[in-house]
Amino acid sequence: MTQKDITFVADFLTEHFNEAPxxxxxxxxxxxxxxxxxxxKDEDDDLVSPPNTEGNQxxxxxxxxxxxKESPLLxxxxxxxxxxxxxxxxxxxxxxxxxxxxxxxxxxVHQAVCMSLYKTSQSEDxxxxxxxxxxLWNDKTSNIHYVLFTILENSISKIHILRxxxxxxxxxxxxxxxxxxxxxxxxSVNESSDSRCYSCLxxxxxxxxxxTVVLKESVEQEGKERVLAQLPLS
Numbered sequence: 001m002t003q004k005d006i007t008f009v010a011d012f013l014t015e016h017f018n019e020a021p022x023x024x025x026x027x028x029x030x031x032x033x034x035x036x037x038x039x040x041k042d043e044d045d046d047l048v049s050p051p052n053t054e055g056n057q058x059x060x061x062x063x064x065x066x067x068x069k070e071s072p073l074l075x076x077x078x079x080x081x082x083x084x085x086x087x088x089x090x091x092x093x094x095x096x097x098x099x100x101x102x103x104x105x106x107x108x109v110h111q112a113v114c115m116s117l118y119k120t121s122q123s124e125d126x127x128x129x130x131x132x133x134x135x136l137w138n139d140k141t142s143n144i145h146y147v148l149f150t151i152l153e154n155s156i157s158k159i160h161i162l163r164x165x166x167x168x169x170x171x172x173x174x175x176x177x178x179x180x181x182x183x184x185x186x187x188s189v190n191e192s193s194d195s196r197c198y199s200c201l202x203x204x205x206x207x208x209x210x211x212t213v214v215l216k217e218s219v220e221q222e223g224k225e226r227v228l229a230q231l232p233l234s
Contacts, residue, residue, distance in 0.1 A: 038082065039082050039083045040082065040083060040084070041082050041084065042082070042084040043082065043084070043085075044081070044085055046080040046081065047079075047080055047081065047082060050079050050080050051079060053079060059077075062074070075090060075093070076089075112164065112168040113164070113175075115162075115176060117131070117151060117160075118130055118151055130151050130152045131149060131151060131152075132149065132150045132151070132152055133148060133149050133150050133159075133200070133202060133203055134147060134148070134149045135147070135148040135149070135203060135204050135205065137205035137208075138166075139208045141208060142208070143165060143166040143167065144163055144164070144165055144166065144172060145163070145164045145165075145166060146161060146162065146163055146205065147161075147162040148160070148161060148162075148203045148204070148205070148211065149162070150200050150203070157180050157181050157197060157198060157199050157200070158178040158179065158180045158181075158200075159178065159179050159181075159200045159203050159211075159213065160176060160177070160178045160179075161176070161177055161178075161179065161211075161233075162175065162176045163175055163176070179231070181197075181198040181199070181200065181213075181215055197217070197218040198215040198216065198217055198218065198227065199215065199216050199218060200213055200214070200215060200216075201214040201215065201216045201226070202214040206230060209232060209233055209234070210230055210231065210232055210233065211230075211231045211232075211233060212228070212229070212230055212231075213228075213229050213231060214226060214227070214228055215227040215228075215229060
């Protein structure tokens with residue numbers, strides 16, 4: 001250690017571990033604690049060394065503002081408490097704020113339609129994840145919700161498109177349909193249908209009229225494994 005290091009440690013000990021007679025009556029608090037660590041203790045006791053807010057521009061601003069001083073929009077400040085205490089107080093306030101909207105929204109939600117997409121066995125074995133890539137899109141011009149997804153296992157080359165009107169009392173034609181990629185990218189009709197089969201790796205709406213898909217060739221060949229395609233909804 002250099003002399004500078006020793007001096008630094010000595011100054012730290014001198015500043016933070018001086019005897020504090022006013023704390024003798026507190027159990028286990030005979031010395032000042034390190035000023036950062038006291039904020040991280042998960043307890044409700046007051047800080048041993050509370051911060052000095054004198055000259056703080058924010059506090060001076062609040063004191064001089066008649067409108068903000070008692071504003072319910074400002075979270076109260078607890079200069080004698082740790083961050084854990086403040087965190088619990090804030091969580092309580094946030095939970096209280098969210099409870100009413102959750103009750104109102106929850107009571108307003110109802111099932112509009114139920115569709116059976118696939119069936120799984122009733123065995124005790126864990127059911128594999130068959131539903132993949134759910135991507136949501138809202139066409140504000142036509143007031144239609146879209147959901148893009150694929151079902152693994154039996155339809156790996158298909159992408160499913162579910163459409164619902166934002167007004168649940170109205171329906172749309174072809175509420176759910178599937179697009180199969182298969183071998184539509186073959187260069188000629190003479191190519192084997194099995195040699196150029198594609199499955200969907202990912203799919204997102206590009207805009208209200210176009211879907212972007214990433215396709216994977218089932219028979220991997222160097223330089224031909226992935227295809228990025230833009231598909232018009234029409």
